[in-house]
Amino acid sequence: MTLPHEGESAKRPLKGGWRETGGRRSSTFTRLLRHGFTDPSAAERLLDAPDLDTVRDDPLLLDALGATADPDLALLGLVRLVEGQEDEVGRRELLDTLVTAKPLRDRLLGVLGASEALADHLARHPRDWRALVTYEAVDLHPGVEEFERGLAEATDPVSLRVSYRRCLLAIAARDVCGTTDVAEAAAELADLATATLRAALAMARAAAPADAAQCRLAVIAMGKCGGHELNYVSDVDVIFVGEAVEGADEGKALRAATRLASHMMRICSETNVEGTIWPVDANLRPEGRNGPLVRTLSSHLAYYQRWAKTWEFQALLKARPVAGDLELGEEYVATLAPLVWHAAERENFVADVQKMRRRVIENIPAGEVDRELKLGPGGLRDVEFAVQMLQLVHGRSDTSIRSGSTLEALAALGAGGYVGRVDAAQLDDAYRFLRALEHRIQLYKLRRTHLVPEDDADLRRIGRSLGMRTEPITELNRAWKRHTSVVRRLHEKLFYRPLLDAVAQLAPGETRLSTTAARERLVALGYADPSAALRHLEALASGVSRKAAIQRTLLPVLLGWFADSADPDAGLLGFRKVSDALGKTPWYLRLLRDEGAAAENLARVLSAGRLAPDLLLRAPEAVALLGDQRGLEPRGRAALEQEILAAVRRADGAEQAVTAARGVRRRELFRTAAGDIIGSYGTEESPAEADPGALVDRVGDAISDLTSATLAGTLRAVVRDGWGDTLPTRFAVIGMGRFGGHELGYGSDADVLFVHEPREGADEQEAAKAAAKVVAEMRRLLQLPSADPPLLIDADLRPEGRSGPLVRTLKSYAAYYRRWSLVWESQALLRAEPVAGDEELGRAFIDLVAPLRYPPEGLGEDAIREVRRLKARMEAERMPRGADPTLHAKLGRGGLSDVEWTVQLLQLEHAWAEPGLRTTRTREALAAACAAELIPAEEAATLDEAWVLATRVRNAVMLVRGRAGDTFPSDGRELAAVARYLGYDPGHVGDMLDDYRRITRRARAVMEERFYGA
Incomplete structure (x- = not known):
């Protein structure tokens, strides 16, 4: 066939219109555009070929081409096929059938527009188009026997490949035309693989009749072939079972069977002039x-x-006998079945399955994770693993869910109540879409791939092949992301629906302890005390009330989120307590049911440790904060102070006022802790934050602002009770240490200094007494017994330490610092910042100490040596006995103290010349030192990473244990909870400790060089 070239005459007559080079577009050109051609000029040239003279005017042909996934590809394939016909008779037969037989036209053009590889096959074997002519019932859903007949003519590996592709051509035609759905197409592919394995084994046996005579050999299909859900291009996983025939030597028989199996594998796997069929993979066999x-x-x-x-x-x-001695294959499956259906009773069963799934994801190259259709998060493997887990757990007693097919098993799980009907339908829909997408990707070149392509032309072809015609690329991406999101959301949820049904089916008052199956499921999910868990479930969900009905809707999902934590039992117990406290409140269960974020946030918070649940149980109405992500954003200091001062005004007496202030503090601590936990763990609607430093800064700011507001309210309550509106002296609270640095943690004391200045005309002694009384009363009120986390104020950084007065005038501070100040006090004052009381007096104090903390010309050598000596002494004397210095977050190697002293020495030396260093915040000062080139960027990043990690460890310990600590917990569950907070998957506690040691070891090396000059 001769095709016209672009260099031909400027105007050439065409059937159906004129093409004018450089002029107006022909009507054919416009029609081609309208029918979806992306290169209408090339299409015009193809249609102008003489061999298409009898069909180019047929409007049905253009309509059929426009209905394909890629009209340009379909037309090119058709031209190649017509050109390849052996004679004029064959060409006319093809074209006549193409015009008169719509089923053939749709099938043939559909394949040509979706698969370049099958178009190549037809170009090499131009008579094979006849495989698409028949349109009978048996042709619509062929099985193994029909495929065996289709392969019967094959006598060697080359002809077997040709026959295989001919059968594949028919499967693809039915698939792209919608005659079969994705599950039926996958089953046909598995049946074709079965027939091919049988044909290959027959060839191997014919080549070695002596081997065939002395052994029985069964071929067991595994994986997708075994499950009747094969892809277009996939390894075919098998296991071989061999036995000696009667009278034969077993050793010789096994060697003969091995030669037959090896030959069969080569026939399928090796490449010849017709390419390959698919690799036969036997690596799932024992010992791999x-x-x-x-x-x-x-x-x-x-x-x-x-x-x-x-x-x-x-x-x-998915094991299924497919070839060879089928009786032996059936015996193999029956023999191993009891072991399969008791696998869920193995120790660490769930952890093993989850670990394997995580390992699969971890091995995906970073650049491919978002495009990995099979193995990536929300991909096909998530559906398959979830379904298989449920089968192994529940299939022990329910044989109806033992199908090897994912979709059949999912349907059976839904019918049996193990998966909710809506969830099963959504997952079925998502799985079918993902499998159809996988099929279309592989069909194009018949290559094994699971990556969604990035090229627009590929995406357009795939989208059109799936029926997306308006904006195929946009529609495809939107559908893909939607289905992936559904899979990710339901992947975990599937594990827990059976517990809902187990609870719902019990009669009121029936003991949960008799429900053995439910107990086993809870154990499999990681609940340490399934008996207690069952009692909680019964208390929450039994009965016919609306409350119980909503709980039955919530519990399956919540149980899954609890199980994702280090302590599922604590999460469930906390949920029962909160539900008991708020169960009669109409908005509570509605909030959890209707606001997906609220339920997941609550589950995360309740199962993350003790602090947040304890706070919530003392203020259960704070659950309302969890319904909106903005509700977890910390409130600023001005808003907090305004609310607390308003509560103080309404209170009768100072003690009641401080109780009200504590109530606000409790709620806001919960808000901060909940936001921190959810930011660290992440949820479906709010993924884990990528920047741990941002979480640390947010917590530090929030707790520091809350402490400032609480002190301001306490001060106002004390002054109002003792002196009315006006104290005879101006009074200010100066934050020090982590408080002044906006770096308070959940368990931090508040380091402060108190300063006062008598008002004009006031008696100085009376003013001093008033100030001392204010301090004493503030400390008393804040130390009153309470179930809330304590707010301890520590004034030991004041002049003369514990021996000095708790409060001084500005002049007294000035006199002391002028005469007695030591270098450690200058260092401590680096963190000084007014936090409550008289703002003008606070600023005056900061102005007073500025020359001490930012000494002009920096520190002298003697002062630097003194700072180093103090640090060395602290390392030697303050580390608790028996503590591991590599794991102590505050005083240990590369911990908070190492980083802070390094940064503070830089401030003392250089802040007089570098304004950026004049900050109370450690990370801000470190960044400023780096910007001023006082420390290399790499070393600054090392110190920052260690400081953030050590701070997060201290916060995690307080969140998990409910009490402050500087070292990792020794209890296994608590340690696992700390690891989850820090972003480690279950089972990776060792990685956490190793990473902590590595990061802090590097920070220690920087500190020794920069601080000690080592």
């Missing part, structure tokens, strides 16, 4: 590649009884 290719049934059984891992039983869910 290191194990013998063929084993006897008794050898298989011995291995699975003694050595098999959890994933090997999971793989056996």
